[in-house]
Amino acid sequence: MTNVPAVQRSRLRAPSARRPPLPLLAVAVGVGVLAALPIAYLVVRALGGDVGTLGLLFRARTVELVVSTLALGLGVGAGAILLGVPLAWVTVRTDLPGRRLWSVLVIAPLAVPSYLLAFAIVGALGPRGWVGDLLAPFGVDGLPSIYGAFGALLVLTLATTPYVVLATGAALRRLDPTTEEVARSLGDGPMAAARTAMVPVLVPAVGAGALLAMLYAVSDFGAISILRYDSLARAIHTQYRSTFDRAGAAALALLLIAIAMVLVWAEARIRRRAALRQPQGARRPPARVALGRWRIPALVLCAVVACLSLVLPVVTVAIWLVRGLGEGTAVTVDLVPLRDSLVLGGSSALLAIVVALPLAWLIVQVRGRTGALVERMLYVVYAIPGIALALAVVFFTLNVVPLLYQSLIALVVAVSVRYLVQPTGALRSPMLQVGPRTLEAARSLGQGTTGVVRTIVLPLLRPGILAGAALVFLSALKELPLTLLVAPTGFSTLATKVWDAAREGFFTQAAVPAALLLVVSSVSVALLMRGEDHA
Amino acid sequence: MSSSFRARTALIGASVALLIAASPIVAQSPSPMTSAAPGAPDLTGTALTVYSGRSESLVGPLLERFEAATGADLDVRYGDSAELAALLLEEGDRSPADVFFSQDAGALGALAGAGLLAPLAQATLDQVPPGFRDPAGSWVGLSGRARVLAWSTERLAEADLPASVTDLTDPAWKGRIGWAPTNASLQSFVTALRVLAGEDAARTWLDGIMANEPVVYEGNAQAVEGVAAGEVDVVLTNHYYVMRLLAENGDAYPVANHFFPAGDPGALVNVAGAGALASSDTPEASAALIGWLLGPEAQAYVATGTFEYPLVAGVAADPRLPALDAIGSPLVDLGQLADLQGTVALLQEVGALD
Numbered sequence: 001m002t003n004v005p006a007v008q009r010s011r012l013r014a015p016s017a018r019r020p021p022l023p024l025l026a027v028a029v030g031v032g033v034l035a036a037l038p039i040a041y042l043v044v045r046a047l048g049g050d051v052g053t054l055g056l057l058f059r060a061r062t063v064e065l066v067v068s069t070l071a072l073g074l075g076v077g078a079g080a081i082l083l084g085v086p087l088a089w090v091t092v093r094t095d096l097p098g099r100r101l102w103s104v105l106v107i108a109p110l111a112v113p114s115y116l117l118a119f120a121i122v123g124a125l126g127p128r129g130w131v132g133d134l135l136a137p138f139g140v141d142g143l144p145s146i147y148g149a150f151g152a153l154l155v156l157t158l159a160t161t162p163y164v165v166l167a168t169g170a171a172l173r174r175l176d177p178t179t180e181e182v183a184r185s186l187g188d189g190p191m192a193a194a195r196t197a198m199v200p201v202l203v204p205a206v207g208a209g210a211l212l213a214m215l216y217a218v219s220d221f222g223a224i225s226i227l228r229y230d231s232l233a234r235a236i237h238t239q240y241r242s243t244f245d246r247a248g249a250a251a252l253a254l255l256l257i258a259i260a261m262v263l264v265w266a267e268a269r270i271r272r273r274a275a276l277r278q279p280q281g282a283r284r285p286p287a288r289v290a291l292g293r294w295r296i297p298a299l300v301l302c303a304v305v306a307c308l309s310l311v312l313p314v315v316t317v318a319i320w321l322v323r324g325l326g327e328g329t330a331v332t333v334d335l336v337p338l339r340d341s342l343v344l345g346g347s348s349a350l351l352a353i354v355v356a357l358p359l360a361w362l363i364v365q366v367r368g369r370t371g372a373l374v375e376r377m378l379y380v381v382y383a384i385p386g387i388a389l390a391l392a393v394v395f396f397t398l399n400v401v402p403l404l405y406q407s408l409i410a411l412v413v414a415v416s417v418r419y420l421v422q423p424t425g426a427l428r429s430p431m432l433q434v435g436p437r438t439l440e441a442a443r444s445l446g447q448g449t450t451g452v453v454r455t456i457v458l459p460l461l462r463p464g465i466l467a468g469a470a471l472v473f474l475s476a477l478k479e480l481p482l483t484l485l486v487a488p489t490g491f492s493t494l495a496t497k498v499w500d501a502a503r504e505g506f507f508t509q510a511a512v513p514a515a516l517l518l519v520v521s522s523v524s525v526a527l528l529m530r531g532e533d534h535a
Numbered sequence: 536m537s538s539s540f541r542a543r544t545a546l547i548g549a550s551v552a553l554l555i556a557a558s559p560i561v562a563q564s565p566s567p568m569t570s571a572a573p574g575a576p577d578l579t580g581t582a583l584t585v586y587s588g589r590s591e592s593l594v595g596p597l598l599e600r601f602e603a604a605t606g607a608d609l610d611v612r613y614g615d616s617a618e619l620a621a622l623l624l625e626e627g628d629r630s631p632a633d634v635f636f637s638q639d640a641g642a643l644g645a646l647a648g649a650g651l652l653a654p655l656a657q658a659t660l661d662q663v664p665p666g667f668r669d670p671a672g673s674w675v676g677l678s679g680r681a682r683v684l685a686w687s688t689e690r691l692a693e694a695d696l697p698a699s700v701t702d703l704t705d706p707a708w709k710g711r712i713g714w715a716p717t718n719a720s721l722q723s724f725v726t727a728l729r730v731l732a733g734e735d736a737a738r739t740w741l742d743g744i745m746a747n748e749p750v751v752y753e754g755n756a757q758a759v760e761g762v763a764a765g766e767v768d769v770v771l772t773n774h775y776y777v778m779r780l781l782a783e784n785g786d787a788y789p790v791a792n793h794f795f796p797a798g799d800p801g802a803l804v805n806v807a808g809a810g811a812l813a814s815s816d817t818p819e820a821s822a823a824l825i826g827w828l829l830g831p832e833a834q835a836y837v838a839t840g841t842f843e844y845p846l847v848a849g850v851a852a853d854p855r856l857p858a859l860d861a862i863g864s865p866l867v868d869l870g871q872l873a874d875l876q877g878t879v880a881l882l883q884e885v886g887a888l889d
Contacts (some may be wrong), residue, residue, distance in 0.1 A: 505756030
């Protein structure tokens with residue numbers, strides 16, 4: 001593999017070593033302040049506790065939880081990479097039959113809330129699941145226990161693989177075949193040339209996707225509580241619900257944030273070695289790799305992943321509905337939560353993209369310290385347990401802007417900031433391709449800054465914009481703790497309706513909002529992927 | 536940008552706009568009546584904010600009936616009782632909430648302890664037996680929830696069932712018990728055990744249960760389903776889950792309730808209750824809501840809609856259940872269940888909780 005010499009790397013930096021433009025800096029500082037507020041709240045609460053609170057941090061049990069949380073995060077990250085990169089490559093770069101459909105199906109699990117996926121997989125692979133019943137005649141005595149580490153790793157990997165697939169797929173689609181062809185012409189074999197061309201572009205993308213997966217895994221509560229895995233997120237929840245003290249919970253939440261910071265720092269170290277711009281060659285689609293005899297295994301991989309992470313939850317919801325209807329349970333179709341979900345999803349996605357564009361520019365093009373710091377803070381906010389974040393929002397709106405307390409604006413801002421890493425990450429790869437030469441050329445042809453942005457930059461960034469907006473939309477649709485505690489009283493989304501019914505065992509009542517949620521999310525996923533293909 | 540992109544964006548934008556515009560047509564919020572029903576207080580035009588730790592599927596219809604009967608306009612926030620209590624503690628005296636409806640007494644006790652609840656009228660409190668309300672008068676129970684042993688009618692006979700909840704530590708029950716240690720009701724029961732039998736006896740009992748390798752469930756509904764599915768033979772749960780699952784699955788459902796003898800720690804009766812927030816700016820309306828929830832219509836709903844125990848005299852529970860005073864709950868004062876923190880610490884110590 002050819003390494004890029006250091007002198008070339010420095011020449012690829014932005015020509016402007018001057019201070020970043022003020023509007024961008026203002027946006028970054030604003031976002032940074034918002035992102036810092038939850039951490040400040042947790043520090044305030046933790047310090048408000050007594051000595052016993054500190055003792056909580058140093059129990060042997062807490063050390064065990066830190067280890068199990070880190071193991072979960074790293075395991076899910078590794079799993080998402082191992083599964084996601086081949087899936088992305090197979091659906092983008094090869095001649096896989098039906099690859100357009102597969103590329104949508106492997107992303108579609110983003111539409112499924114993690115606790116629904118956990119329910120579905122436990123229902124299938126659990127002690128009385130139907131998979132065990134199917135295999136029993138063949139002498140399979142019992143499946144490995146779905147509960148604990150195995151189940152948590154399986155479910156969370158399936159839930160987060162789409163992040164890696166999306167990021168990797170976007171990078172692969174934007175790939176300029178020139179580098180590969182040049183490497184071939186210089187004597188590399190096809191595999192070596194592919195590696196030379198792809199690895200520098202893929203590493204930042206895969207890193208961003210895997211980091212999202214890891215942070216999601218360490219902060220998730222819904223799925224791991226069903227799968228009975230002991231992690232910090234679960235302990236934090238137990239503290240909030242049992243002690244009403246909030247100090248111990250805040251201390252544990254700060255510990256979780258520390259773990260998140262370690263993961264973010266590690267990913268930044270790995271990424272720093274590999275960030276490179278793409279040469280501004282002609283944009284044409286690279287040649288498709290013929291799979292040949294690998295076609296069947298590739299199809300099997302796609303099918304298994306799609307079945308486990310998409311078909312199972314859909315079938316589970318359908319069973320809930322049909323079983324209840326069969327018993328004569330009345331089912332109402334209420335469209336108000338659908339409207340509220342769409343309002344929340346749409347507004348959050350719009351706000352997130354509008355803020356993410358200048359932020360991503362600052363991070364990728366200007367590459368200053370402010371941008372890097374803000375990005376890291378956003379990753380940390382993404383990893384804070386939902387209830388802690390919700391109480392932080394309550395604390396600050398009540399004390400600083402009481403007019404906005406329990407307003408839709410506060411909720412939309414909170415949700416946008418929570419998921420802001422997703423569009424900034426999605427924009428990273430396309431942003432790397434907006435090179436200084438292109439901008440200079442456009443300017444030299446007479447375009448002003450707005451003209452350049454409109455005709456050159458935005459079209460180049462369009463796949464990232466679409467992907468980022470869709471990711472925030474989907475995350476906002478599935479979001480639960482912020483909606484329950486921060487939204488205007490009476491505002492309820494499809495996700496809260498599902499949770500409300502399912503926690504009392506009224507699965508039939510949960511089925512309708514769950515089905516609506518799946519449909520809306522799947523439609524947005526399908527639209528997202530069509531945009532990718534047409535780009 | 537390409538025309539297909541524009542077309543797609545326009546389509547999405549139009550759909551969202553259409554849905555938002557159409558929502559008043561499909562919105563299901565009941566319009567308040569212009570005159571209140573006879574007998575019910577007239578609260579036409581009054582807006583009340585309720586934080587409900589009880590699920591919407593359980594109490595939504597009840598609250599709608601209150602709106603229809605009184606003309607009030609209710610804004611209800613549904614969530615988890617403990618999380619809503621944490622929210623109320625965070626909000627303090629600036630809370631917009633007027634009434635807090637809680638799944639269990641623990642959350643109410645925590646709020647009362649922080650001085651966030653306003654004392655209720657004695658007439659309201661007196662409608663409920665003394666053991667089912669706050670002795671200081673800050674909250675009142677609305678329905679009774681009895682601890683039971685849900686058992687498999689397919690694999691066990693009544694004679695096989697333990698005489699006391701303490702008998703479950705017998706090694707004969709190894710691998711056959713299920714429970715939900717994260718559930719507030721079980722934690723209340725353990726607190727009661729600590730109060731009644733002492734800390735050491737409670738620890739011994741917990742160690743005995745853990746030695747029997749209980750199957751852990753996240754919630755009571757899953758636990759009872761586990762009995763039906765054959766994963767376990769018995770689970771410690773609340774009485775109404777079996778009743779609800781019987782209603783949903785038909786009378787052939789293979790799980791039944793076993794009530795422990797009067798005075799046994801396993802015979803604890805907990806309550807779902809409500810309190811009026813001291814920060815409320817409509818105290819009369821808050822009191823009216825709580826009073827209405829203790830009225831005949833609401834208490835009858837408790838019996839037939841949720842299968843819990845009505846607490847007001849003169850309203851009967853489901854005929855399949857033993858009478859409330861026949862159960863013999865061992866605790867006189869539910870306020871003694873306030874030390875949830877100590878219970879959680881004990882559960883963590885024995886390894887039942889993280």
